Structures are given as C-alpha cells and as structure tokens.
Amino acid sequence: MSRPILIGIAGGTGSGKSxxxxxxxxxxxxKNIAIIMQDAYYKDQxxxxxxxxxxxxxxxxLAFDNDLLIEQLKSLLEGKSIHQPQYDFSIHNRIKETVKxxxxxxxxxxxxxxxxxxxxxxxxxxxxxxxxxxDVRIIRRIVRDxxxxxxxxxxxxxQYLTTVKPAHDQFIEPMKKxxxxxxxxxxxxxxxxxxxxxxxxxxISDKYQ
Numbered sequence: 001m002s003r004p005i006l007i008g009i010a011g012g013t014g015s016g017k018s019x020x021x022x023x024x025x026x027x028x029x030x031k032n033i034a035i036i037m038q039d040a041y042y043k044d045q046x047x048x049x050x051x052x053x054x055x056x057x058x059x060x061x062l063a064f065d066n067d068l069l070i071e072q073l074k075s076l077l078e079g080k081s082i083h084q085p086q087y088d089f090s091i092h093n094r095i096k097e098t099v100k101x102x103x104x105x106x107x108x109x110x111x112x113x114x115x116x117x118x119x120x121x122x123x124x125x126x127x128x129x130x131x132x133x134x135d136v137r138i139i140r141r142i143v144r145d146x147x148x149x150x151x152x153x154x155x156x157x158x159q160y161l162t163t164v165k166p167a168h169d170q171f172i173e174p175m176k177k178x179x180x181x182x183x184x185x186x187x188x189x190x191x192x193x194x195x196x197x198x199x200x201x202x203x204i205s206d207k208y209q
C-alpha cells in the first residue's frame with residue numbers, strides 16, 4: 001500500500017474550512033477519505049476544576065495536544081487505525097469515548113492551527129489556507145457558538161475580542177506563507193475550489209501512477 005496523501009486545510013475560525021473539505025470529499029468519490037479535525041485534539045483537562053477549565057484559551061497553539069495528533073497521523077499514514085479522542089465543549093474537556101478511524105487513501109486534516117506547527121506541515125502533501133474576511137468569520141462564529149455550544153452573544157463577542165482575534169493575527173494569518181494554495185472566501189469560491197480539486201487530483205495521479 002502506498003503512503004496515504006495528507007491534505008491540510010487551515011484558516012481562521014468561520015473561514016469555511018469544512019466547506020472546502022467537503023468539496024474535496026465529494027469530488028473524489030473513487031477514493032477513500034478520512035477527515036481529521038484538529039478540534040478533537042484539545043488537551044485533556046481532567047486535572048483542572050470546571051471553573052479553571054472554563055478559562056481555557058482555545059485559540060492558542062498550546063491548547064492543542066499536537067504530540068498526540070502527530071502520533072495518530074503517523075499511524076494512519078503507516079496504514080494503522082487510530083482511536084481519536086472526542087472533545088466536549090460544554091464541559092471543556094475530553095470525554096472517555098473515542099472514535100475508531102481506519103486508514104484511508106486520502107486524509108484531510110482540518111484546523112485553525114495546523115500550519116503553525118512545523119512538524120504537522122512536514123507531514124502534509126498539500127497545504128491549503130482558506131482566507132475569508134474577518135466580518136464574515138465573526139458572524140459565522142457567533143451563530144455556531146450560540147446554536148451548537150450554548151453560549152451567549154456577549155460571551156462570544158468578548159471571547160472574539162480578547163482571544164480569537166489576537167490569536168488569529170499572531171498565529172493563523174502569518175501561516176498563509178506556508179500554504180500551497182490560498183482560497184479566498186472559502187467554499188463560495190467555486191473557481192478556486194475547482195482549481196484546488198484539479199491540483200489534488202494531479203497529486204493523487206502522480207503518487208499512485
């Protein structure tokens with residue numbers, strides 16, 4: 001079995017990374033694809049009280065357990081299955097249950113900070129950055145956090161101004177320089193997505209010929 005192809009999709013919160021990942025997934029029906037979310041790899045915080053866990057800055061590189069993520073990505077690239085952790089944002093911690101993920105021909109790694117870690121970048125065959133205006137991203141974040149994570153509007157805005165935006169400016173935006181492809185306006189940019197999919201197909205063709 002040839003080494004699977006690892007595609008990294010980075011970008012700020014609410015940029016449309018998931019839409020781009022789906023576009024790749026749907027355009028390559030002949031291949032087996034696994035999608036790995038960096039959000040699943042927030043550090044275990046069982047040693048902290050709930051009050052302390054609430055204070056976690058999820059928009060900083062140190063919030064992620066990249067050592068475990070890298071270990072599990074390498075296992076998938078070696079053709080081995082993994083037991084991926086699951087993170088529950090309502091309790092600000094991992095839960096005991098894991099998800100078994102089998103190795104696939106193509107692995108998509110999606111997350112805000114995946115280009116920030118050199119070790120992750122070196123594993124990727126294709127690095128994509130989804131570049132979307134800040135006003136669009138904050139609106140999407142507000143909707144997601146209120147509907148999916150039970151947060152208030154005031155809490156989301158406060159978090160955005162105190163941690164999300166500073167982290168984006170410091171750790172995410174500068175990482176565009178490492179991207180092989182930059183997609184403006186995320187999943188709504190059909191031309192860019194078509195070009196990206198063609199590039200992915202070419203890499204696959206070169207790798208499996």
